[in-house]
Amino acid sequence: MEKHRHCLNCGISIPPDETFCSEKCKDEYIKKRKRIMRAQLIVLFVIFVVLVIFVWLRG
Numbered sequence: 001m002e003k004h005r006h007c008l009n010c011g012i013s014i015p016p017d018e019t020f021c022s023e024k025c026k027d028e029y030i031k032k033r034k035r036i037m038r039a040q041l042i043v044l045f046v047i048f049v050v051l052v053i054f055v056w057l058r059g
């Protein structure tokens with residue numbers, strides 16, 4: 001059985017001891033992750049604000 005991994009960013013086959021096919025791909029992946037994390041934080045914040053307003057309106 002052939003042992004290999006896939007680049008976490010673009011998905012091409014890479015050696016089993018690698019995580020990304022290139023430094024460029026690694027940077028792209030980290031940037032993407034940061035964007036997703038920021039989006040999730042914004043969503044959580046909006047949910048929090050809505051909950052606070054809801055509780056506040058109900059007294």
Ligand SMILES: [Zn+2]
Pocket residue numbers: 007008009010011012020021022025
């Ligand atoms: Zn890649």
